[in-house]
Amino acid sequence: MSDTVLAAARPVASRPSVLSRTFQAMYGRLVIIIPYLWLLVFFLVPFAIVFKISLSQTQIAMPPYAPVFSLTDGFGGLLDQLRQLSIDNYLWLTEDALYFNAYVSSVVIAAVSTVLTLLVGYPVAYGMARAPESWRPTLLMLVILPFWTSFLIRVYAWIGILKPEGLLNQFLQGIGLINEPLIILNTNAAIFIGIVYSYLPFMVLPLYSALEKMDYSLIEAAKDLGCPPISAFWKITFPLSFPGIVAGCLLVFIPAVGEFVIPDLLGGSQTLMIGKTLWNEFFANRDWPVSSAVAVILLLLLVVPIVIFQQSQARAIEQDR
Amino acid sequence: MNARWSPFNVASVTLGLAFLYLPIVILIIFSFNESRLVTVWAGFSTKWYVSLFSNRGLIDAAWVTLRVALISASIATVLGTLAAITLTRYTRFRGRVLFSGMVFAPLVMPEVITGLSLLLLFVAIGLDRGFLTVTLAHITFSMCFVAVVVQSRLLTFDRSLEEAAMDLGAPPVKTFFQVTLPVILPAIISGWMLAFTLSLDDLVIASFTSGPGATTLPMKIYSQVRLGVTPEINAACTILIAVVALGVIAASLVNKRREIQRLRDEQMAQRGA
Amino acid sequence: MKSLGSIRRSFAPWNDPDAKPYIVFENVTKRFGDFTAVNNLSLKIYEREFFALLGASGCGKSTLLRMLAGFDEPTAGRILLDGQDLRGIPPYRRPVNMMFQSYALFPHMTVEANIAFGLKQEGMAKADIEKRVAEMLKLVKLERFAKRKPHQLSGGQRQRVALARSVAKRPKVLLLDEPLGALDKKLREETQFELMDQQQELGLTFVVVTHDQEEAMTMADRIAIMDKGEVMQVATPAEVYEAPSSRFVAGFVGNVNMIEGTVSGRENGVARISDGNGLTIKAENIGDAAAGSAVAFAIRPEKIKVSSRKPDDPGVNVVEGEIYDIAYLGDMTVYHVKLADGQVVKASALNASRITDDPLTWNDRAFISFRPDAGVVLTR
Secondary structure (H helix, E strand, C coil), X not given: CHHHHHHHHCCCCCCCCHHHHHHHHHHHHXXXXXXXXXXXXXXXXXXXXXXXXXXXXXXXXXXXXXXXXXXXXXXXXHHHHHHHCCCHHHHHXXXXXXXXXXXXXXXXXXXXXHHHHHHHHHHHHHHHHCCCCCCHHHHHHHHHHHHHCCHHHHHHHHHHHXXXXXHHHHHHHHCCCCCCCCCCCCCHHHHHHHHHHHHHHHHHHHHHHHHHHCCHHHHHHHHHCCCCHHHHHHHXXXXXXXXXXXXXXXXXXXHHHCCCHHHXXXXXXXXXXXXXXXXXXXXXXXXXXXXXXXXXXXHHHHHHHHHHHHHHHHHHHHHXX | CCCCCCHHHHHHHHHHHHHHHHHHHHHHHHCCECCCCCCCCCCECCHHHHHHHCCHHHHHHHHHHHHHHHHHHHHXXXXXXXXXXXXXXXXXXXXXXXXXXXXXXXXXCCHHHHHHHHHHHHHHCCCCCCHHHHHHHHHHHHHHHHHHHHHHHHHCCCHHHHHHHHHCCCCHHHHHHHHHHHHXXXXXXXXXXXXXHHHHHCCHHHHHHCCCCCCCHHHHHHHHHHHXXXXXXXXXXXXXXXXXXXXXXXXXXHHHHHHHHHHHHHHHHHCCC | CCCCCCCCCCCCHHHCCCCCCCEEEEEEXXXXXXXXXXXXXXXXXXXXCEEEEECCCCCCHXXXXXXXXXXXXXXXXXXXXXXXXXXXXXXXXXXXXXXXXCCCCCCCCCHHHHHHHXXXXXXXXXXXXXXXXXXXXXXXXXXXXXXXXXXXXXXXXHHHHHXXXXXXXXXXXXXXXXXXXXXXXXXXXXXXXXXXXXXXXXXXXXXXXXXXXHHHHHHCCEEEXXXXXXXXXXXXXXXXXXXXXXXXXXXXXXXCEEEEEEEEEEECCEEEEECCCCCEEEECCCCCCCCCXXXXXXXXXXXXXXXXXXXXXXXXXXXXXXXXXXXXXXXXXXXXXXXXXXXXXXXXXECCCCCCCCCCCCCCEEEEEECCXXXXXXXX
């Protein structure tokens, strides 16, 4: 009897109304379409425009470049415009050694800083991963916290420390280590310090997550098989943290190559970094086509590391899934 | 207590944290300096804070920055959450590789490139530079950070919760709002906070995309820093740091209280109360 | 000759007063902060013995193993291996090797490289390493998998690589932490016998930690039952099962009926135990239980007979009851019989033939019967 009551109370499967069905079907697509369109319009299309402008002529006007495409002239006009495209801006970049040197020195400075950040960050991440489990969230928050305060402020703070009459020199002279103040500000050394300081959390976090995930019994197994601690580190811990090292280095290296604030505030007038060059080309010289060409080359330079980074992120997602 | 927590480990963590915090602490200390110099201590004073609040330019810039940050963080959170759902749930659709590329690339893209390209877009479509363009630019790059934060939470999300909801008769949209959203809400909130601070902090992209009348605080600070280091800037920085630090600490305290409450509830349940 | 259980043992150095123990724990205590994991424990293990530490999780058995391996140092007391005090010797200098519960295979190395790892640490010549690795691969029947990485192996294969890696160095003692815990039931049973054969073949001393009593019973020469950091009993599997020393051990290993009561009288080694509700039984194996003391008569279900007719042997205990529940398991049937005083006794009957001439069903009147020497009297 109770069976019949239940059967009566529960309706047979019912089809949703037409309106709700369309809405449900749209829902799945909307989730994809909205962010997709946004990124297309505000991320990908702008690159196309940068590329286009890098091929046009400089003009003293507003905007300060000759328009390359304009649909008002029809197909004939389009062909005519295509003929006007020029690689003059790129040729200009190759003619002036300034640009080449800026690219090379950006890559060198970023590479050196990345290695330094790794050297500073690895012991910190390692120490955090081996800390008592109850402390780890707190330590993690302490490492992330500075990242929440302004980048500009953190770089600015170093000016007062590194100046010839700054706190570092006062301290070193106070303890009698040096007699003459060290000249650090406005040199590449200051840029290294600035990059290591600003990007340290980006290095520590992926390293920490790689090290923390590692099964500690692997180290015990190595020791059990006769491997002393330091050798166990190089044979087991280090190779297993390699994905973290790659991710951390890319997270530091890629943005560091195009860094503007750090070389501008801490570096000297002779410091060459491409981000600064682009900024000057744009704001001081108002040469939009050349700065676009600079950006295109910078992007080409970074395409390989960015793709590696994106692949490693995608792989990490697949593994966690 | 723990054999693995060796002196070497303690030392490296301590030194690392000291390196991260010392410059900030020094900056804060010198904002209370009596002297104009930021390297020589001449006694305690709050006069730089007073002069800061009579600086109309800085106050206006702060107001602009706050509005940009609030609006852009909110929209970026919605878009970033949608992007995160797309990345974790829709594994097969045309253009997925391009999509995940567009989400991850801005995380590492040098700001000068993002800034320049957005500016050229705004010029090309004839949009006047100002409040709107800065906000659009900030939405674009911070939504990717939100997407990454929310996505990492979605990856650990137990899908059988959604299946249970649908089995009990909730259609997909209802399932999302009544089951999925409440569970991933903490991640969405921290995504919002991240987007908010990123917008608050940004100098380079704002410099490219903003126009007259929409000068943000970092732009203002930057132009003054170029003229020289002053305690007034230290004071402005201290206030910014204090606001952010209070926000983060408050959020983590709320989280911790909730966690403790949960543990207590679980213990009660275990004891059969 | 009478013997407990069904196995006659020739290997029993623990009964020989002249035998020198190989591993000695002397009053070992280990504390982690406020928590005492191992409490003033002493234990002797002999050469070539297959020794099992059995207990629930958190009883201190793994801590004991880790102290032997050198990952933890005792807070007090000492551990001797072949007469040598192990204090202060780091794990990488101890002649013992461990097989980890998670196997701890190095994920970035091949099977071959994993097995060779310990040998390389010794600085063994390359040719010798190759020879030994080949030998080990043959021992665990994994010759074809030498070049594979751990994630390309099944659970059983990983277990065998872990074993090969830990015995490759020919340690004096092999420590095994839940060696079969990650395998499914069928594979576990096969592997138990493999491990026993390999131990015989290699002539090693094995100390294995497990929470699975069947595993310990099958493999070990002797078992130490542990609880709250202390050893409750050390004995052969048969002694542990047939002559448990305490209520805890009796209840921990296998199924048992515990009839609580007081000794109301004893004569000629036979005691009368009354539960105060009208039930009185005769029991042998009374040990030192004095008249009037509170004891438990522990008896295994398979030693109790159930029948519908009252047995007429005057020597046995006969109690009337009612069939309360029946579990038919195929090889045997377990009857839950409710006695007049309300307590439920489990009795299991082997289904030795396909057809029974005394079928019992729910709510039937039934008689349980058992000999006075079928159980043991426990005072602790």
